[in-house]
Amino acid sequence: LSEEEEGLVVESWKLMKKDAGDWGLKLFLRIFEIAPSVTKLFSFLRESTVPVEENPKLKLHAKSVFLMTCEAAVQLRKTGGQVVIRGDSTLKKLGAVHAKYGVVQEHFDVTRFALLETIREAVGPKIWSPQLKNAWTLAFDRLVAAIQSEM
Secondary structure, three states: OOHHHHHHHHHHHHHHHOOHHHHHHHHHHHHHHHOHHHHHHOHHHHOOOOOHHHOHHHHHHHHHHHHHHHHHHHHOOOOOOOOOOOOOOOHHHHHHHHHHOOOOHHHHHHHHHHHHHHHHHHHOOOOOOHHHHHHHHHHHHHHHHHHHOOO
């Protein structure tokens, strides 16, 4: 990421961070809307009688994924392009989990699209721009490449 792209990602993340749980849930609901079969990858959804949007395990997972994705994006320049994962989620562990559940390139593609749409909604039309979209695309693709290298 260039310095300008990093600045765009950092500033937009500041706008979303306080509501990360809500935006994370919107992200996953968008993913499920685009690719309903993806819900089958989540055992806590298959076994649940609660509506997807009210599932407490999905809410926790969605917030965690959104935070991790955005925080990793914000760190890319500082870490020389290396992806630093928060908490106990190492890249090796993320790669293993994604491989175990059968995540394929199409899942990452749907997630990228849904993430960009979610960020567009979160920051609003005054801030959203082709440059911001490009910066987040680069950041997400870097994260995905790091996860895929461990799958």
